[in-house]
Amino acid sequence: MSNTTVRAAAEGMPAINRRRLLMGLAAASTAAAAVTVAPAAHSAAVNENSELIRLGNELPAAEAEMLAAKAAKRAVFAEWSPRWPLAPDEIIEHGCEIERTLTGAGLYRDGLKDCLRVGTANDFRWWKASIERQLASKRIKSEARRTQLRKDIKKTQRKISIAERYAAETARIREASGYEQVSERHSAATKALTSLIVAIMAQPETSMQGVMIKAQALATWKKADRVYRVLNADGFDWGSQLAASVIRMASEVAS
Template identity: 40%
Template sequence: MPNTSVRAAAEGMPEINRRRLLLGLAAASTAAAAVAVAPHSRAAPIEDRELIRLAEALPAKVAEYLAAQREADKVSKYWKSQVWAPDELTVPGTAAPWEGRADSQPGQAETTVLGDYLWRAGDKFPRRIVVKSWHVHRKLKEARCEMRKALKASRLADSLDLELEISRLEKLKVSADTYEREHAKVSREAKEDHGKFWPIAGELHEALEKHVAAIMNETDLTMEGLVIKAQALAEWDQTGRAAGHSFGNVAFRHGKAWHGQIAASILRHAIGGAA
C-alpha cells in the first residue's frame, strides 16, 4: 500500500500498480535517452533550467560545508581531552547518562570542557564524579569540629583516627579544588575557541539543507530532473556520513517532505504526467 504522501500525489490519477509503475519508468528512461541522442530535436523535452542550475551549484555547497565541519571537528577534538577528573574523585559509570538506569548511579557524569560526555579509552560508560569540592569542605569542617571535641575530652584513639581523616580530606580538597578550577578555566577558553568555528559550520549546514530543499521543491519536467533529485538526496546522505554526522534522507528544518516529494515525482513520470 502506498504511504500518505504517495496517495496524495496520486489523487485524481489512474490507478497505479507495480507493473505499470515500472513500465512508466522504463518509458521515461527511453525518452531521456532519446534526448541525449538528439539534443537539438524540437520534440525533445527540456528540463527546468533552475533545477539544473541548483544541481550544478550543489557540489560547491557540499565542499564549503565539509571544509567548515572539518575545522570545527578539529577544535572539538583538541579540547575534548584537555581536563580529566582525577581518579580519586570518580567511580566507573554503569550506564549511559541518558538511560533510565543513570538515575541510580552516584554523582554526575564526567564531561569535557565543552560540556559533552567524556568517554575514556577502555571505559564502556563515562565515569561518575562523586567528590565535589563543596562536599569535601563540609566534611573537613565536620572532622575538625569532632577533632576539637575529642581533644577536649581526651579521647586519644578518636583523635588519632580523626587526624588521619583530616589529612585525607585535605589532600582530597586540593585535588577537587584544582580540578574544578582548571575545568572552569579551560572550559571558558574552549567555548570561546569553539564559538569561532561551530556557528560557521552550523550556518553552512543549514544553507546546504536549504539548497537541497530548493532542488526538491523545483518541478522536474523530465526524467533527468527526477535523477537530479535522487542524486541530491544521495549527496545529502553521503555528506552527512563524510562529516561524521549521518543526516539520513530527511532534513531537520527545510526538507521534512523529501520522501513524499520524490515519490510524487516517480508517480508523475510513471503515468506520463511529466514532459
C-alpha cells in the first residue's frame, strides 16, 4: 500500500473515527507493552495464539544467526577479494565464459560497462584440435599457410597453459578463503529465517501482542539481503496485512 493511498484513506476518515482508532491503538499497545513480545512466563496471561508466540520466541536466534553469517561472508570477501587475479590478457575475448569475482558474480573492470569474455583451457583445446585438423587436411597445399597453422598451434598451446594456471589460481584462492562455506551458511540461515517469518505471518493474531510479534518479524525481514526478499512472493502483501491488523485491533478496542 503506497503512502499516497494511506494518506487518502486517512483524509477520507471522519475525525471522530480517527481519534477513536488512535485511542484504541494506544490502549491496545499499552496492554501489549505489559509483557514482552513472546514471554513464556506471561503467555497464559495474554489471550494470544500460542503457536504465534512460540514462533515469535524463535525469531531472535534466527535473526542473530542470519546476521552473523552475513557478517562472516562480508569479512571473507573483504579479506580475499584484493587477492583475486584478473584474467591474463592472452585469454581475454576468446571464450563464452565471463570473467568472475570471488563470489562467482560477473567482474566489471574499471571503465567497462560489460564483463570481459575469458577463454578456458577447454576452449583453447577445442581450437587447437580444429587447427590440427586443418593442418592434417590434404586440401591445404600452401606451405606458407601450413607454417602459419603450426605457429597457431604453438600459440594456442601457450594459451591452454595460461588458462590452466589462471583457473588453478582462482580455485586455490576460493578454497583457501572458505568463501563457499560462509556463503552456504549465509544462504541456509537466510532461508531458515525466511521460513520462520512466513510461518509467523501466516498465523492469525488475537491481540496487539500478536501484531507486535509480526511487526518485529517484518523489521527483521528488512535486514535480509534484497535478493531473498524479492524472490519471496509471500512477502509482497505483508505490509498491508499488518496495517489491516493494526486497524482491526484498534477498532475493536475503540468500539
